[in-house]
Amino acid sequence: MSSTQARPYPAEARSGSEHTVPAAQAARMRRRRRRRETLTAYLFLAPWFGGLLFITVGPLLASLYLSFTDYSLIGGSRWVGLDNYTRMFTDDPRFLKALQNTTVYVFVSVPLQLTFALLLALLLDRGVRGLAIYRSIYYLPSLFGSSVAIAVLWRKVFGDDGLVNHFLGLFGISGHSWIGDPSTALWTIVVLNVWTFGSPMVIFLAGLRQIPVSYYEAAGIDGAGKMRQFFHITLPLLTPVIFFNLILQLIHAFQSFTQAFVVSGGNGSPSDSTLFYTMYVYIKGFNSFEMGYASAMAWFLVLIVACLTALNFLMSKYWVFYGDN
Amino acid sequence: MLHQQKRTTRLCVALAVAGGMLAIAACGGGSGSGGDGKVTLRVSWWGDASRDKITEQAVALFEKQNPNIEIKSSYSDWGSYYDQLTTKVAAGDTPDVFAIEIRKLGEFARRDTLADLKGLVNTADLDQKLLTSGVVDGTQYGIPTGANAFAVMANTSVFKKAGVPIPDDSSWTWEDYQKVSAELGAAGGSGIYGTQLNFNDAFLKVFAAQHGEPLYKDGKFGVSAGTLADWFQLSVDMIKAKGSPDANLSNELGSDSIEQSLIGTNKGGMGMYWTNQLSAASTASGGQIDLLRMPRDAGATTGGMFLQPTMFWAVGAHSKQQKAAGKLVDFLVNDPQAAKILGSDRGLPMNSKVLAEIRDSLPAADQASLAYVDKVRTTLADSPTAYPNGAADIPDMLQRYGQDVISGHKTPEAAAKAFLKEADSTLS
CATH class of the missing domain: 1.10.3720.10 (MetI-like)
Known part of the structure; x- marks a missing residue:
C-alpha cells in the first residue's frame, strides 16, 4: 500500500557530493543497485505472493472449474457444463x-x-x-x-x-x-x-x-x-x-x-x-x-x-x- | 560503504529464502512408517474435552501394548468434524481410522473411501443385530462403537409439582401421550409445558415402523405420504391441545441443545431424545429423568423402537496400514481395559463380554439406559442399515417441513407431498 517511489539513500547523496566517480559510471551503479533492490523486494514479497497464488488464486480458479462439474468432495467429478x-x-x-x-x-x-x-x-x-x-x-x-x-x-x-x-x-x-x-x-x-x-x-x-x-x-x-x-x-x-x-x-x-x-x-x-x-x-x-x-x-x-x-x-x-x- | 550495503542485501536475501523454505517445509509434514519398522496410524474423531481425554488414554494404552505402532490422533468438535474429514478425504489424506455415523456411512462406503473390516476386527462378541448396521452392500464397513435408543424422557419433578402421575408406558398410545401432555400443561401453570415437539428422523422411523413402513427402502424414502402427513398431524394436534408450546417457541426450542430444552430447564414434562443424552438432561435439570417407551398407534403390532449404533469406527480404504488399523479398532471395541476407560461415551457398550465386566462401574445414567434397553429388548425392531446417499440432509428437511406445518404455512398433507418430492431428488 505504501509509496513505490524509490527514495534516494543518504549514501547515494554523499557519493554524489564527493565527485570521485564519473557521472556515467555513477548512473550505471545506481541502476544496478536499484535492480538489486527490486530483486530484494520481490524476494521479501515471495512468501506472501506464494500464499496469494497457492492459497487464494489457485483455489479460486479451481472452484471456478468445479462449478462446471458435479464434484462431490469425496468422489470424482464429471463435466456438466452450465x-x-x-x-x-x-x-x-x-x-x-x-x-x-x-x-x-x-x-x-x-x-x-x-x-x-x-x-x-x-x-x-x-x-x-x-x-x-x-x-x-x-x-x-x-x-x-x-x-x-x-x-x-x-x-x-x-x-x-x-x-x-x-x-x-x-x-x-x-x-x-x-x-x-x-x-x-x-x-x-x-x-x-x-x-x-x-x-x-x-x-x-x-x-x-x-x-x-x-x-x-x-x-x-x-x-x-x-x-x-x-x-x-x-x-x-x-x-x-x-x-x-x-x-x-x-x-x-x-x-x-x-x-x-x-x-x-x-x-x-x-x-x-x-x-x-x-x-x-x-x-x-x-x-x-x-x-x-x-x-x-x-x-x-x-x-x-x-x-x-x-x-x-x-x-x-x-x-x-x-x-x- | 558499498561493501556493507552488499552484505546487508545478501543477508536480506538469505533471510527471505530461509523464510520461504520454512513455509514450504511446514506444508510438507507427511506421514507414513518410520525407518525403524514403526507404523504410524492417523486417527480422527469428534468429541468434547472429556471424550478427547479418555480416547487419548485408551490410545496410549494401545501404544503401550503395541510398541511398534504409533498413533497420531486428531480430533475436533462435532460442528467442524465432517468439514475436516471430507476435506482430508478429498485431498487423498484419509485418516487410517476414523469415527463416522450412520447418516454418512453409506455415502462414504459407496464412494470407495472405507475398507472392508471382515477379518480385521473380531466381531464375535458384538451385538449381531447392531453389527448389521455397519454393513453396506454386503460388506462390513463400520464397527458400531455402542448403541443408543430413542425414547421419551420424563422430568419427574415437573410431573410431581403438577400433581400428574407418570404415565404407564407399557401400552400407551399417541392419544395418551397428548392427553398427559395437555394435562401437565394445564396443571403446571404458566411457563410450564407438557411436552417439547421435535421432528427427529428417529421419531419418524419409530412411527413409520408402527405403520409397517421403513424409513428408507432401496435407496429411496420409505415412508408413504399418508403416514408422513399423520406424523406431522401429531405435532399440530399437540399444539392445539396445548400439550406443547406454540409454534414459535417450538421452533426456537428445535435448534437448542438438550441443556436448554424444556425438560433440561424444568419447564416441561416430556421430550424425545437419545438415551446417551440422559446424563446431560439429568445434569441440566438437577432432578430425576425417567426413560419411557415411545407411544404407539392404538392398533400397531410393533412398537417400532430400535437400537441405533451411536457411531462407527471405520478404516480408510487406501490406508497402507489396514492391519494395524484393524487392530486398533478391535482394541477399542473388544478390549475390557479399553472399555473401562471409554465407558459408555460412544454409546452403551454392546459387547456382551465387555459389558459384563464394566456394567457396575458405569455412571447412573448409563445403568438406567441399559436397564431401559433390557426392558424393551424383546420388542426391538431391526437396527437401521446404512442410509442412502444424501440422507444426511433428511433431518433438517423434516424439521423445515415440520416447522412449515406447525407455523400454518402448509397443511400436513401438502407438506408430506412436497417433502417426498424433495426427498426424491435428494436421495440416491
Whole structure:
C-alpha cells in the first residue's frame, strides 16, 4: 500500500557530493543497485505472493472449474457444463429463498446501519466530552458483532424468555419468540447487523473532521440554520465517505454467515426464513456433498456483488461529490 | 560503504529464502512408517474435552501394548468434524481410522473411501443385530462403537409439582401421550409445558415402523405420504391441545441443545431424545429423568423402537496400514481395559463380554439406559442399515417441513407431498 517511489539513500547523496566517480559510471551503479533492490523486494514479497497464488488464486480458479462439474468432495467429478447454473433458477426453490432472504437483509440492514452510523457520528462530532471513550464503546459491537458469542446472545435476547419480551412485558405487551417465528426471525438478524454500526461510524467521524470549520462559519454568517448546513455542506462533502462505506458494507452484508448460522441453529430454521446465501452454499457443499453446485453458487454470488459494485460506481457519478469537480 | 550495503542485501536475501523454505517445509509434514519398522496410524474423531481425554488414554494404552505402532490422533468438535474429514478425504489424506455415523456411512462406503473390516476386527462378541448396521452392500464397513435408543424422557419433578402421575408406558398410545401432555400443561401453570415437539428422523422411523413402513427402502424414502402427513398431524394436534408450546417457541426450542430444552430447564414434562443424552438432561435439570417407551398407534403390532449404533469406527480404504488399523479398532471395541476407560461415551457398550465386566462401574445414567434397553429388548425392531446417499440432509428437511406445518404455512398433507418430492431428488 505504501509509496513505490524509490527514495534516494543518504549514501547515494554523499557519493554524489564527493565527485570521485564519473557521472556515467555513477548512473550505471545506481541502476544496478536499484535492480538489486527490486530483486530484494520481490524476494521479501515471495512468501506472501506464494500464499496469494497457492492459497487464494489457485483455489479460486479451481472452484471456478468445479462449478462446471458435479464434484462431490469425496468422489470424482464429471463435466456438466452450465447445468449447475441453470439448476439454481429452474430446479431449486431453496436457492431462490436464500437469494431472497439475503437480498432483503442487505437492502434493509445496510441503509439502516449507515443512517444510524451517520447520526451517531454527527452527535459525537459536536465535541462531546470523552469522545474517545464513546467512540470506543460504539465501535465495540463492530468488533465482535459477527462472533458466535454475540449470535448466541442474540438468540437469548430475542427468544421467548428473552430480554426483549421481558421489556415488552413491562408495558403489558405479551411478546412471542422472535427467533422462532418465521416472519420475524430474519429481522432479528437485520437488527444485529444494524447494531454493528461502529466501523462505518468511525469512518464517518473521520470524514466529518475533514470538513473545514470555515464553511460552517461562512454559512452561519449568511444565516443558514443547522439543517441547511447539514444538507448543503455536511452531506455533499461527506458523499465520498458515504460511498466508501456503502460499498464496503454491501459487500460485507452479502457475505454474512455466522449470525444467521448460529441464530438459526445452522439450517436456516425456522422454515428457511434465515437461510442466507453463504449458508446455503456451505450446506450444499459440506452437508450434501454437492461441491460443484456450491462452487457455482459461490461464483454467482461473486457475479452479483461485482455487478452491484460496478453499478454503484456508475451511479456514483451522479451523487458523489469530490472536492475537485 | 558499498561493501556493507552488499552484505546487508545478501543477508536480506538469505533471510527471505530461509523464510520461504520454512513455509514450504511446514506444508510438507507427511506421514507414513518410520525407518525403524514403526507404523504410524492417523486417527480422527469428534468429541468434547472429556471424550478427547479418555480416547487419548485408551490410545496410549494401545501404544503401550503395541510398541511398534504409533498413533497420531486428531480430533475436533462435532460442528467442524465432517468439514475436516471430507476435506482430508478429498485431498487423498484419509485418516487410517476414523469415527463416522450412520447418516454418512453409506455415502462414504459407496464412494470407495472405507475398507472392508471382515477379518480385521473380531466381531464375535458384538451385538449381531447392531453389527448389521455397519454393513453396506454386503460388506462390513463400520464397527458400531455402542448403541443408543430413542425414547421419551420424563422430568419427574415437573410431573410431581403438577400433581400428574407418570404415565404407564407399557401400552400407551399417541392419544395418551397428548392427553398427559395437555394435562401437565394445564396443571403446571404458566411457563410450564407438557411436552417439547421435535421432528427427529428417529421419531419418524419409530412411527413409520408402527405403520409397517421403513424409513428408507432401496435407496429411496420409505415412508408413504399418508403416514408422513399423520406424523406431522401429531405435532399440530399437540399444539392445539396445548400439550406443547406454540409454534414459535417450538421452533426456537428445535435448534437448542438438550441443556436448554424444556425438560433440561424444568419447564416441561416430556421430550424425545437419545438415551446417551440422559446424563446431560439429568445434569441440566438437577432432578430425576425417567426413560419411557415411545407411544404407539392404538392398533400397531410393533412398537417400532430400535437400537441405533451411536457411531462407527471405520478404516480408510487406501490406508497402507489396514492391519494395524484393524487392530486398533478391535482394541477399542473388544478390549475390557479399553472399555473401562471409554465407558459408555460412544454409546452403551454392546459387547456382551465387555459389558459384563464394566456394567457396575458405569455412571447412573448409563445403568438406567441399559436397564431401559433390557426392558424393551424383546420388542426391538431391526437396527437401521446404512442410509442412502444424501440422507444426511433428511433431518433438517423434516424439521423445515415440520416447522412449515406447525407455523400454518402448509397443511400436513401438502407438506408430506412436497417433502417426498424433495426427498426424491435428494436421495440416491
